[in-house]
Structures are given as C-alpha cells and as structure tokens.
Amino acid sequence: MKLLVTAASTVALLFGSAALFAQDKPGDAKKGEETFEQCKVCHNADSTEKKMGPGLKGLFTHEKMANDKKPTEENVLAKINEGGNGMPAYNEMLSDDEKKDLLAYLKTL
Numbered sequence: 001m002k003l004l005v006t007a008a009s010t011v012a013l014l015f016g017s018a019a020l021f022a023q024d025k026p027g028d029a030k031k032g033e034e035t036f037e038q039c040k041v042c043h044n045a046d047s048t049e050k051k052m053g054p055g056l057k058g059l060f061t062h063e064k065m066a067n068d069k070k071p072t073e074e075n076v077l078a079k080i081n082e083g084g085n086g087m088p089a090y091n092e093m094l095s096d097d098e099k100k101d102l103l104a105y106l107k108t109l
Helices: 002-023 029-039 073-082 096-106
Strands: none
Touching (some): 029 096
16 A cells, blocks of 8 residues: 555656656747747738837847737747737637747747
C-alpha cells in the first residue's frame, strides 16, 4: 500500500513538473504568424498605419500602445485576453500556446 501511494505521488509530481516546464516553453513565431492571420483584418503587421486597430510593426519598440500602456509582454497579453475599444477578447478563443506563439511573432515585427 505504501509503495502504491509513493508511486502515485511520484507520477503526480512528474506530471505537475511537466506542466510547469511546458509553461516556460517559449512561443514559436512561425506558428504565431499563422495565428495572426485572424488579426490581419484589423491590424497591419508590416506598417504602423491604422486599419480598424493600430498597425503593429515595431510594437515592442514603441513607447506606448494605443491604450497608453508600455508594450511589455504582460500588457500586450492583457490586451489580447481582454480586448477593448472594438477589439474582441481572445482569452477564451486562443489557447495559452497560441498566445505565446502570437507574442513571439509580434516581437518579430
């Protein structure tokens, strides 16, 4: 019985560690570019010219975003998740991995 509990605890620890390790995995910019396809309706990737939403070229080098916040990974992710000013919230529409990939792509613009 004791061996079974120890084995079960070890398996749970391994799976928990794997989940934490996966969270630290960097995004894939190439996959993020594919995810960005749905954003192109409103955002330019190759210029700062506004469509329905702001152009995103050089986003992470800008002093501030349209919402006056500094374009940090945390603030950009919050905007993706929460939306606002006509932008839909993507919190439930994109997986965590898709969001990481999208952030990685946005950093390449």
